[in-house]
Amino acid sequence: MKQETRNHKLIVQYLVGGLSEDEKTRLEQQYFGDDDFFEQLLVVEGELIDAYVRAELSGREREQFEAHILASPVRRQRVEIARALVECATQSSVGVLPATEKQEAVTWWQSLLDSLGAKNKAILLPLAAAVLVIVAGASLFLVETVRLRNQVERIQADRAELLRREEELQRQLAEQGTHNEQLASELQRERSQRELLEQELAKPPGSALSSITFILTPDLVRGAVEPKRLIIPRGAEIVRMQIDLDADDYTGYRAVLETVDGIRIWSNGSVKAQPHISRKVVTLRLPASLFTKGDYILTLSGVSAGGSLEDVGDYYFNVVKK
Amino acid sequence: MELSQAIFDKLLAHLDADRERAGEKYEMIRRKLVRFFEWRGSVFPEDHADEVINRVAKKIDEEEEIRDLKNYFYGVARLFFLETLKEREKEAAALEHLPQPLSDTEERDESAPRLECLEMCLRNLTAENRELIIEYYRKEKGAKIENRKTLAKRLGMPLNALRIRTHRIRARVEECAIDCLKKSPGR
Numbered sequence: 001m002k003q004e005t006r007n008h009k010l011i012v013q014y015l016v017g018g019l020s021e022d023e024k025t026r027l028e029q030q031y032f033g034d035d036d037f038f039e040q041l042l043v044v045e046g047e048l049i050d051a052y053v054r055a056e057l058s059g060r061e062r063e064q065f066e067a068h069i070l071a072s073p074v075r076r077q078r079v080e081i082a083r084a085l086v087e088c089a090t091q092s093s094v095g096v097l098p099a100t101e102k103q104e105a106v107t108w109w110q111s112l113l114d115s116l117g118a119k120n121k122a123i124l125l126p127l128a129a130a131v132l133v134i135v136a137g138a139s140l141f142l143v144e145t146v147r148l149r150n151q152v153e154r155i156q157a158d159r160a161e162l163l164r165r166e167e168e169l170q171r172q173l174a175e176q177g178t179h180n181e182q183l184a185s186e187l188q189r190e191r192s193q194r195e196l197l198e199q200e201l202a203k204p205p206g207s208a209l210s211s212i213t214f215i216l217t218p219d220l221v222r223g224a225v226e227p228k229r230l231i232i233p234r235g236a237e238i239v240r241m242q243i244d245l246d247a248d249d250y251t252g253y254r255a256v257l258e259t260v261d262g263i264r265i266w267s268n269g270s271v272k273a274q275p276h277i278s279r280k281v282v283t284l285r286l287p288a289s290l291f292t293k294g295d296y297i298l299t300l301s302g303v304s305a306g307g308s309l310e311d312v313g314d315y316y317f318n319v320v321k322k
Numbered sequence: 323m324e325l326s327q328a329i330f331d332k333l334l335a336h337l338d339a340d341r342e343r344a345g346e347k348y349e350m351i352r353r354k355l356v357r358f359f360e361w362r363g364s365v366f367p368e369d370h371a372d373e374v375i376n377r378v379a380k381k382i383d384e385e386e387e388i389r390d391l392k393n394y395f396y397g398v399a400r401l402f403f404l405e406t407l408k409e410r411e412k413e414a415a416a417l418e419h420l421p422q423p424l425s426d427t428e429e430r431d432e433s434a435p436r437l438e439c440l441e442m443c444l445r446n447l448t449a450e451n452r453e454l455i456i457e458y459y460r461k462e463k464g465a466k467i468e469n470r471k472t473l474a475k476r477l478g479m480p481l482n483a484l485r486i487r488t489h490r491i492r493a494r495v496e497e498c499a500i501d502c503l504k505k506s507p508g509r
Contacts, residue, residue, distance in 0.1 A: 015361065025400070032354055032396040042357070043489045054462060074360055074367060081499045084440045085492070089459035157478055227401065260397035261390055294386065297401065316401050 011044045016061070017068035021311040022301070029262055046082070053083040211238035212288070216298065216315040227295060228317040232288050239291065241284040243300060243315065248273045248280040250302030254309060255284055260295035260316075291319045325379055333379040336391060351375075351395055358399050370406065374399045439502035443495045451491045458488045 013019050014027050031038040051057050052065050069075045214230050232239060253271040258264050266286060273280040282300065296319060300312040325333075337351075338344035355371035364370050377398050381388065388394045444452050454473075461469040474484040 017363070028358060028400070029393065029396055032358075032392050033390075035350060038350075038354055038357075039486065039489070042493065043485055046489055046492060047485075050459070068363070072360060072363055073365065077500060077503070078496065080436055081440065081496050084436045084499075085455075085495070086459055087437065088440055088444065089456045090462070153478075258397075260401060261388065261394035262397055263389065263393075295397070295401065297397070314404060316404065 007040070008044060011041055012048060012061075015041075015045055015048055015069070016064040018064060020309075021314075022299075022309065049079050049082045050086065053079060053086055210236050211240050211285075212236045213240040213242060214317070216241060216243045216317070230291075230317045230319045232291060232319060232321045234322055236288045239286045239288050241286065241298065242276075243282045243284075243298075243313075244276075245273055245280045245282060245312070250310070250312075251305055252303045253282055253312065254301045254303060255282070256299045256301075257286070257290075258297050258299070260297060265290055265296075291321065293319060293321055295319075325376055329379045329383045332382050333375070336382050336388075351392070355395065355399055358396075359403065362403055364403070364406065370402065371399075374402050377402070435503060435506045436499070439499045439506060440495070442502060443498035446498065447491065447495070455488055455491045455495065458484070 010019070010023070010027060014024060019027065031041055048057075048065070049069075052062065052069075057065060070079065212232060216228075230239070250273075252269075253273065254269045255267065255271050256264060257266040268284065271282055271284065273282050275281075284298075295316065297314055297316045299314050301309040302312045304310055334341060334344040334348060337347040352371055352375065355374050356367045359367035359370040374395065378391075378395055381394075381398075444455070447455070454477075457473055458470060460466075470484065471481060474481045477484065479487070
């Protein structure tokens with residue numbers, strides 16, 4: 001239940017633009033991979049919009065909602081439709097629901113009596129008695145049938161609920177298993193990469209590792225239509241990545257390198273900025289063997305004095321090996 | 323860039339060997355992409371979703387090795403989003419020249435076609451679904467919660483299942499209303 005509430009809060013924060021870039025990315029990866037979680041997001045979004053149109057949001061929530069959600073024409077339209085839906089529902093007399101035609105309450109036995117007419121009154125009494133006996137018998141039969149049917153339906157519903165719970169548990173078990181496997185394989189990959197890196201870096205200076213330097217600047221993120229291309233020539237052993245910083249406001253930096261499909265291939269949580277000519281730069285040294293042909297994204301975060309991580313930038317590039 | 327039928331077929335085949343299931347998966351991915359761009363504040367989420375699909379289809383056509391297609395779609399979408407940040411600044415500037423949001427009085431005048439469309443879309447539902455959604459959204463605040471609990475009990479389903487069921491009906495109504503508003507005169 002606590003997990004559910006935490007998820008709900010996280011989703012609401014995502015929808016009103018209140019998450020950090022890292023948190024957004026994690027949540028987005030989750031809903032791209034999990035259809036049920038995506039549906040949960042849509043449900044929460046619908047409820048958030050309803051709460052807004054019914055004026056049930058607190059002052060701060062309302063401000064966040066208006067600043068983020070109402071800024072988009074598509075979402076404004078969703079809000080207006082929700083407003084209309086609530087209006088329709090609260091005044092259902094507007095004719096949304098087709099009025100059920102009230103039929104004249106003339107029962108079959110009244111019709112029968114009418115057709116017999118006043119002239120046959122002599123037979124009415126025994127006939128009425130017989131009808132009463134039949135009706136009583138039929139009613140008992142009907143009551144018993146309904147009781148049995150309700151019982152069967154209840155049992156079927158319980159069975160369906162049990163099956164659903166079992167499926168849910170199996171799904172959770174499978175997810176947990178996959179998650180564990182992913183963690184183990186990630187750990188293994190990180191270990192091998194670290195070993196590889198240590199081996200390459202441990203080579204004596206005389207062995208003169210051939211390296212290639214690649215400079216990443218913020219304009220790679222915001223202006224470029226195509227990702228920057230990094231050509232790694234045959235024989236290159238080290239790729240030096242230099243990131244120019246606008247300012248050095250952090251005690252340290254964390255760099256994470258991922259493939260475009262989100263596979264983490266390298267990370268370092270204790271990077272320091274260094275002076276370079278008249279500015280500060282972060283320099284990363286990575287084995288060229290880490291890279292294969294494809295698109296990559298490097299995420300740099302700053303570690304604040306309080307120890308929290310803040311986004312510095314995402315740098316993306318395309319690797320070509322010659 | 324328009325996708326050729328052959329490239330689109332390759333994309334579908336990559337999604338699932340069964341064409342019908344591939345179609346369903348494609349729809350789901352497109353829906354996620356549209357919402358991703360919408361939630362990230364894009365003004366043209368559908369166009370951006372289509373561009374991402376085109377790019378991924380092109381990569382598949384070039385036989386790029388893709389380990390996890392869903393993650394790959396997300397990665398390309400994120401990269402494309404970064405590319406469009408600059409465009410968004412321009413979009414925002416352009417939007418500033420659009421008319422200001424309507425005042426309450428004007429809002430009421432505008433609500434007529436919306437209500438008409440919505441009523442038409444509600445009428446298109448089955449009687450059972452129509453009654454369910456109207457009942458679900460009827461009450462306000464505390465009464466709303468009690469009303470929903472009663473409704474769930476009456477239908478013999480957990481409250482969360484009722485939430486999801488009404489959400490699905492609502493999504494259909496919303497799509498229908500958006501479509502109807504596009505077609506209604508003066509829009």
